[in-house]
Amino acid sequence: MKPNTEINPFIVGKYVSDEYFCDRKQETEFLIKQIRNGRNTAVISPRRLGKTGLIKHCFNQKEILENYHTFFVDIYATSSLSEFVYLMSRTIFEQLKPKSVKRKENFFNIIKSLRIGFKIDVISGQPSLDIGLADIQSPQTTIDEIFQYLEQVDKPCIVAIDEFQQVSQYYENNIEALLRTKIQQCKQTSFIFSGSKRHLMTNMFSSASKPFYQSAVIMGLEPIPMETYCDFAVSLFEKNSKHCEREVVQRVYNDFDGYTWFVQMMMNELFALTKEGETCKEDMIVTAQQNVIQIQQHSYMYILANMSVKQKLVLTAIAKEQTAKNITSSEFIKKHKLSSASSVQAAVKALLNNDIITQQDNIYRVYDYFFANWLRGEL
Ligand SMILES: Nc1ncnc2c1ncn2[C@@H]1O[C@H](COP(=O)(O)OP(=O)(O)OP(=O)(O)O)[C@@H](O)[C@H]1O
Ligand SMILES: [Mg+2]
Numbered sequence: 001m002k003p004n005t006e007i008n009p010f011i012v013g014k015y016v017s018d019e020y021f022c023d024r025k026q027e028t029e030f031l032i033k034q035i036r037n038g039r040n041t042a043v044i045s046p047r048r049l050g051k052t053g054l055i056k057h058c059f060n061q062k063e064i065l066e067n068y069h070t071f072f073v074d075i076y077a078t079s080s081l082s083e084f085v086y087l088m089s090r091t092i093f094e095q096l097k098p099k100s101v102k103r104k105e106n107f108f109n110i111i112k113s114l115r116i117g118f119k120i121d122v123i124s125g126q127p128s129l130d131i132g133l134a135d136i137q138s139p140q141t142t143i144d145e146i147f148q149y150l151e152q153v154d155k156p157c158i159v160a161i162d163e164f165q166q167v168s169q170y171y172e173n174n175i176e177a178l179l180r181t182k183i184q185q186c187k188q189t190s191f192i193f194s195g196s197k198r199h200l201m202t203n204m205f206s207s208a209s210k211p212f213y214q215s216a217v218i219m220g221l222e223p224i225p226m227e228t229y230c231d232f233a234v235s236l237f238e239k240n241s242k243h244c245e246r247e248v249v250q251r252v253y254n255d256f257d258g259y260t261w262f263v264q265m266m267m268n269e270l271f272a273l274t275k276e277g278e279t280c281k282e283d284m285i286v287t288a289q290q291n292v293i294q295i296q297q298h299s300y301m302y303i304l305a306n307m308s309v310k311q312k313l314v315l316t317a318i319a320k321e322q323t324a325k326n327i328t329s330s331e332f333i334k335k336h337k338l339s340s341a342s343s344v345q346a347a348v349k350a351l352l353n354n355d356i357i358t359q360q361d362n363i364y365r366v367y368d369y370f371f372a373n374w375l376r377g378e379l
Contacts, residue, residue, distance in 0.1 A: 004289075007049065007350065008268050008344065009236040009239070009267035010233075010236065010264050010267040010269055010271050011264070011268075011273065012261065012265055012268055012337070013262050014054035015052075015053055015057060017060065018057070018060065020236075021053065021057050022048065022224055022227070022228065022229055022232040022233075022260075023224050023225070023228045023232065024053075024054050024057060024224065024351070026056055026062065027219070027221065028054065029055055030063060030219065030244060031043075031055075031058045031192070031219065032058055032063060032064065032101060034179065034190070034217050035058075035064070035068070035190050035192075036159055036220075038258065039190065039192055039216070039217050040183070040191040040192070040193070040215060040216040040217070041188055041192050041193070041216055041217045041218075041219055042164070042192075042193045042194070042195075042201065042204075042205045042216040042217070042218045042219065043050070043055070043192060043193070043194040043195075043211075043219050043221065044198060044201045044202065044205075044218060044219070044220055044221075045069050045195075045196065045220055045221035045222075045368075046048060046192070046198070046259075046360075047196040047260075047261075047358070047363060048260060048261035048262065048365055048367075049221050049222075049223060049257050049259060050221060050224070050260045050261075051162070051194045051195075051196070051221060052074075052162055052194070054221065055072065055160045055162070055192055055194060056072065059072065059160070063337060064136075064158070064184065065304055067155060067156070068155055068156050068157065068243070069095070069136075069150075069153060069155050069156070069157045069158070070090050070091055070095075070157070070158045070160070071088075071095055071157065071158070071159045072159050072160045072162065073087050073088055073091045073159065073160070073166070074087075074162040074163055075087060075161060075162065075163050075164065075166045076162070076163040076166060076315050078166055079169065079170060079171060079172075080170050080171055080172060081139045081140075081143070081175050082133060082136040082139045083133060083176075084143075084175075085136050085139040085142045085146070086131070086133050086136050086138075086145055086165070086171070088143070088159075088200050089111065089114055089129070089136075089142065089146060089258065090129065090131075092146065092149070092150075092266050093107065093109070093129040095299060099256065100379055101351075103153075104127050106149075110145055110148055110149040110152070111145040111146060111149055112140065112145065113138060113142045113145060114129065114131055114139050115137070116131070118130075122306075124258060127252070130245060130334070130345050131214065131273065132149060140178070140354075142319070143178075143182060144182070147182050147185065147186055147347070148182075148186075150186065150194075151186060151187060151188055151189060152188045156188040156189065156190070157188065157189040157190075157352065158189070158191075158192065158195065159189060159190075159192070160189050160190070160191075160192040161191065161193050161194070161204060162194050162195075163194070163195055163196070164193035164195045164198045164201070164204075165195040165196075165200035165201050165204065166195075166206055167179060167204075168200055169200075169201070170368065176202060176204065176210065176211045176212060177211040178195070179211075180211035180212055180326075181211075183215070184215070189215070191272070193205075193212075193216060198360075205218055206218070223257065223258030223259060224258065224260060226253045226254075226357065228251055229258070229263065230249040230250060230253070231248065233249040233267050234249060235245055236267075236271070237274070237280065240271075241276050241277060241278075241335075242271065242274045242275075242276060242277070242278060242279075242280065243274075243278070243279040244270070244271075244274070244279065244280040245279060245280065245281055247270055247282055248270065248280050248284070248285065248301070249267070251282060252266045252267060252270070252285065256367075256369050259369070262368075262369050263372065264312075265370075266285070266289065268287055269288040269289075269291050269292050270284055270285070270288045273287065273288060273291075282369050288369070289296065290369055291376050293370050296370055296371070296374075297374065300338075300371055300374050303356065303371075308347070308350075310339070310343050310346070310347045311347045311351055313336070313337075313338055313347075314336075314338065314344055314347040314373055315334035315347075315351060315356060315357065315375065316336075316350060316364065317332070317338065318357055318364050318366055318376035319337075319366045319371075319372045319376050320336070320344050320375075320376055322365065323363050323364070323365045324363070324365065325362060325364075325365045326344065327344055327348065327364055327365055328341040328344050328345060329341075332344075341375060347363065355367060356371075
């Protein structure tokens with residue numbers, strides 16, 4: 001078959017298929033093994049390494065497609081149980097849409113509390129779930145019904161809850177305990193909890209005083225090995241009648257410490273810059289990076305505009321250092337003309353909460369490599 005040169009094979013921001021997905025064979029095998037054995041799993045890794053992609057890739061494997069119903073809910077933007085329940089209901093209903101009418105009727109027989117929103121389009125005959133957040137009047141009843149529904153469908157269900165750490169931030173009390181109880185009662189439904197806020201996720205699953213303690217197998221994620229990624233990237237160029245020097249991929253991988261999203265963004269742009277039949281060379285990397293940063297520039301400005309002056313100063317200081325240690329030391333404060341240790345601490349707290357910087361052990365860095373570059377004014 002003639003390769004489709006219209007498609008940029010370096011996919012960013014969504015999952016398409018095995019063909020565009022690099023490696024993660026062991027991780028996929030591991031996750032499927034947990035599912036097969038009815039265990040819940042918590043996938044914890046820094047941002048942009050590929051947690052969401054890995055879960056979607058697992059859901060796309062033959063064994064899972066044939067034997068399970070899969071649901072994927074991203075709860076990043078939720079702040080209450082009602083919103084959580086609203087998203088769960090919508091996701092399950094949307095998933096059922098292409099399936100039989102009987103199954104949809106069954107959905108409303110069990111999830112009675114949402115029956116009010118069940119509509120049939122008079123023209124197309126298509127059923128829809130016409131509910132808003134305000135219709136979730138009794139979230140605890142609806143969540144009970146949702147789990148009851150999942151437990152009685154014809155195949156076991158897998159529910160992936162992405163950005164699960166959000167639950168620990170809900171304004172209602174004891175939501176973790178409530179969910180833990182409901183989840184424990186499920187016999188044929190397994191759960192994948194994933195999240196990038198390491199301290200929150202680890203605290204939820206590894207702290208003896210927390211409801212989810214020991215209730216899931218914990219799985220970390222490392223960058224894809226460099227040589228494996230190089231094979232993948234070079235072969236995608238070849239399949240599309242282009243070439244790429246291996247050194248280009250190696251340099252991009254090293255520049256971004258193998259963090260999948262950033263590496264894929266760069267390779268996507270490098271692929272776009274390479275004409276059919278030509279070879280991607282190292283001297284194209286600077287242009288590719290400039291182009292990627294240019295696309296993001298407006299969002300960087302927006303982020304800065306919403307920050308206090310102190311936060312901006314600390315952020316720029318961290319960006320300049322690339323990886324910053326001892327940020328409250330007098331040496332760091334003097335070097336970057338900051339005011340005091342306590343003001344640095346307050347700024348860092350806000351920057352961490354807003355996912356602008358990351359912290360591992362005592363080392364801080366701007367989590368978005370392109371943003372860091374832009375802040376340093378290198379380009
Ligand atoms: N194995 C892979 N092969 C190719 N591309 C991948 C792979 N894994 C992830 N990606 C791509 O990298 C990007 C980042 O991955 P993903 O969104 O899965 O990371 P994440 O860990 O869930 O990030 P976040 O914590 O920000 O939600 C995605 O755009 C995805 O398309
Ligand atoms: Mg994700």
